Amino acid sequence: MAAVIRFNQPGDSSVLWEDTVVEQAPGEGQAWLQQAAVGVNYLDVTQRNGAVKVPLPSGLGLEGAGTVISVGPGVTNVQPGDRVAYATGPLGGYAAQRLYPAERLVKLPAGVSFEQAAAVLFKGITAQYLLKSTYPVGPGTTMLLYGVAGGLGQIMGQWAKHLGAYVIGVVSKPESVERAKAVGCDEVLVFDAATLAADVAKLTQGRKVDVVYDPIGRISFEASLDSLRPRGLMVSFGASSGAPGAVELSTLNGKGSLFLTRPSIVAHTASTAEYQERAADVLAAVEAGIITPRIWKTYPLTEAARAHEALESGQSAGAIILAP
DSSP states (O other), rough: EEEEEEEESSOOOGGOOEEEEEEOOTTTTTTEEEEEEEOOOOHHHHHHSSSSSHHHHHHHHSEEEEEEEOTTTTTOOOOOOTTTEEESOOSSSSSSEEEEGGGGGGGTTTTTHHHHHHHHHHHHHHHHHHIISOOOOOOTTTTEETTTHHHHHHHHHHHHHHHHHHEEEESSSGGHHHHHHHHOOSEEEEEEEEEEEEHHHTTTTOOEEEEEEEEOOTTTHHHHHEEEEEEEEEEOOOOOOOOOOOOOOHHHHHTTTTTTEOOOOOHHHHHHHHHHHHHHHHHHHHHHSSSSOOEEEEEEEEGHHHHHHHHHHHOSSSEEEEOO
């Protein structure tokens, strides 16, 4: 039997509990995995606390890496013994072993470890579509990136610099400035909603930025809009401080005909072909050294609650993974 983490009702980290699962024969299109590393993401926290609704009772976890033990009928893309990873649902990644749709498994390049894959794939796919689809970042792009000291922000900062962008990073505290610079930020600002837009204007000689990547939400939203050049794009891809209020279209017009979008990983990975293409791009970037996932801490699978507490408290300075 293998350990698995579940929860029966929304709440704080104490609602997580340990169960066991026995090895199952995969059905049509499925694979049974022995997991070596499991990624922990903020989306897991929002699903656990009820901010994002999931059918209950439920498992947790959308990202993991390990070895294929067995495959069901009709599976041709992977075979037993393959090193694989995945990101996106179905839920159930917080487990030592699990069933998973074989078509959504991504084979790992030789130069990418299980731990690297579990630390990077979900966040990396998010970074990939934000930088290459939501707004095609490249030479000449000036961008404002919040949370650059965290796991996703570090990946985005490294990748954006490789693509040729001028990156202004935003961190929440002074002690994170050097970490943000280490991942490639040209300039780093410590967040202050009252002065952010003016600071951005000063750094860009009054031009402001082409695109803002904002996962913060309520407390940063207005400052983010005010940091954009005319016809700039506001990318709201999270709300760690709470959701911003309703936005009047006239506000976007008055601030320079701004564009506003709220992209999601679901919409960018709905087709298997698109998901596989984005995942392959991420893993190739890791193998090439374009992005280097920073693993802040590894917790035993049975201590998933502690991992959530660390993520929620803002302690983490990189990716958190669970070791089954």
